[in-house]
Amino acid sequence: MSRLYGDKEDINSEKVKDFxxxxxxxxxxxxxxxxxxxDKENSEQRHEDEKKIFYENIDVSGKNVLEIGCGxxxxxxxxxxxxxxxxxxxxxxELLEIAKESYKEFDDCNFQLMSATDIKVDELIIKPPFDVVxxxxxxxxxxDDDINIIMDEVNQITADDKKVFAMEPISHMDSRLTLxxxxxxxxxxxxxxxxxxxxxxxxxxxKLNCNEIRTGNIFEELSDHSETGYMYFVVE
Ligand SMILES: C[S@@+](CC[C@H](N)C(=O)[O-])C[C@H]1O[C@@H](n2cnc3c(N)ncnc32)[C@H](O)[C@@H]1O
Numbered sequence: 095m096s097r098l099y100g101d102k103e104d105i106n107s108e109k110v111k112d113f114x115x116x117x118x119x120x121x122x123x124x125x126x127x128x129x130x131x132x133d134k135e136n137s138e139q140r141h142e143d144e145k146k147i148f149y150e151n152i153d154v155s156g157k158n159v160l161e162i163g164c165g166x167x168x169x170x171x172x173x174x175x176x177x178x179x180x181x182x183x184x185x186x187x188e189l190l191e192i193a194k195e196s197y198k199e200f201d202d203c204n205f206q207l208m209s210a211t212d213i214k215v216d217e218l219i220i221k222p223p224f225d226v227v228x229x230x231x232x233x234x235x236x237x238d239d240d241i242n243i244i245m246d247e248v249n250q251i252t253a254d255d256k257k258v259f260a261m262e263p264i265s266h267m268d269s270r271l272t273l274x275x276x277x278x279x280x281x282x283x284x285x286x287x288x289x290x291x292x293x294x295x296x297x298x299x300x301k302l303n304c305n306e307i308r309t310g311n312i313f314e315e316l317s318d319h320s321e322t323g324y325m326y327f328v329v330e
Contacts, residue, residue: 167193
């Protein structure tokens with residue numbers, strides 16, 4: 095049960111999976127609240143705000159979009175009818191069931207159970223290459239070594255002119271903050287997550303063989319600690 099500053103500390107991905115599987119059966123106020131941890135109104139507003147930033151930066155028409163760590167699949171709502179195809183991968187069986195049920199009418203959107211660190215290319219139900227990759231509130235649950243694995247996987251299954259869009263909580267301090275088995279009263283659960291610095295994320299995204307990385311701060315009003323905030327990254 096700790097709040098660790100500075101050093102790289104691994105979190106336990108089985109515990110992360112367990113946490114998200116349990117979120118699926120929690121009495122959340124709305125679909126988006128399950129993954130955004132806010133009440134219905136605020137999570138719906140945040141979904142709209144995130145969509146706006148995404149579409150200001152990414153054109154998806156005619157594109158195949160992959161989201162890694164898709165949760166309840168809310169990006170399907172944003173992408174349905176706009177891209178050629180959307181595929182959401184997640185390792186939480188329970189959240190994926192909710193995603194499949196919620197968006198079963200969307201024939202351009204698919205969901206598949208798969209661990210981000212073990213993407214089975216031959217089994218993907220939408221065939222690569224993907225043109226756009228989304229990480230949304232996902233990399234914060236992934237240890238550094240595993241992010242390197244994911245960056246390699248992304249390079250293998252994407253087009254040369256891919257765009258990657260990430261939106262993650264970050265640390266505003268000089269170094270990262272790791273919550274490790276930290277009891278959160280709000281979530282009524284032990285919780286683990288890594289708040290990396292902007293430059294730590296930029297270093298990972300530089301592995302994606304792209305020309306440019308743009309970043310921006312978002313949701314400054316949502317951050318209850320001055321230590322942390324939210325950022326988006328556009329890698330192209
Ligand atoms: C906060 S939710 C975000 C969901 C979605 N991206 C969104 O923005 O609504 C984080 C998601 O990452 C998934 N996740 C975490 N580690 C994963 C891994 N190693 N492989 C696949 N999914 C993972 C969790 O199951 C969870 O659904």
